[in-house]
Amino acid sequence: MEPQRLTGPEAGALKYDVLTALSVAGLNGSQTLQTSLMRLIALITARYNWRTNELSVGQRDMARMWSVNERTVKREMKRLTQSNLLICKRSGVRGRVGAYSLNFRQIAALSESSWSLVGPDFDHRMRQRYGEEEVKVVQLKTYVRPTEPDRMPSPTPGTWQNAMANLAREHPNLFEAWFTRLRFVRFEEGVLRLKAPSMFVQRYIETHHIRLLASVLEAELGPIDQVQFES
Incomplete structure (x- = not known):
């Protein structure tokens, strides 16, 4: 509102x-x-x-x-x-x-x-x-x-942590606003499961930033067929 x-x-x-x-x-x-x-x-x-x-x-x-x-x-x-x-x-x-x-x-x-x-x-x-x-x-x-993006430890390629490090480097303000509090749950058979800090953040990401998030993660994890949020 x-x-x-x-x-x-x-x-x-x-x-x-x-x-x-x-x-x-x-x-x-x-x-x-x-x-x-x-x-x-x-x-x-x-x-x-x-x-x-x-x-x-x-x-x-x-x-x-x-x-x-x-x-x-x-x-x-x-x-x-x-x-x-x-x-x-x-x-x-x-x-x-x-x-x-x-x-x-x-x-x-x-x-x-x-x-x-x-x-x-x-x-x-x-x-x-x-x-x-x-x-x-x-x-x-x-x-x-x-954690500040420039102080984050170097993560292992092909991981959620590396995808988030890339996102923080390429889109620092978006990362701070929307992605820094996302939590990785699991990735199985093309389905990525995440946890958002609130329904407000979840819905905003689904509406405005899901393509960016999926593209960054696919570069590290492989093809993603679906992104699901757990409560």
Whole structure:
């Protein structure tokens, strides 16, 4: 469920919750994710137009805000759009400033495992707001910080671990958002069985990323006829 009101009496709580979700997800993610989300938070707090649900900032202004060059800005915006945290509404071409909107469902999916770290009230509020049907409670004592792709040990070719390492290297933001918490169950007779952290993540992967996941895994495991998720 997308938030319906970005302005008005209750809009302040929604905005703070979005910023909290992004900041905690970054703090509990890899260094690359931390940097990306910090830059996104800076854009939101400084320039996001909540009334029109739009972010429209020139690359030169972003570069100045982030203390980087415009080439880095292009790479970062590409990462944020490829990971679906930002949705491009209008491309910035021919001197025209691009326009983007926040993808609240993607922010929810990315940060879901960190909600309980903020507190039970925040966790409950976010689950109510985004309509999660099946939840996974992550306790602070069992929460494991995701391994950074560049620090992952070299896995054995032809394995699930090697496929995930390749995916993390080629699509780091997508890996952080959707695949880092997937668990391999077994692969038999062309049927790959996986376990997702929640029904929300499972359905999103099945709808948007199943082809990418299957192609990466087939390169390591061989032909895959079907991908099944276990509860």
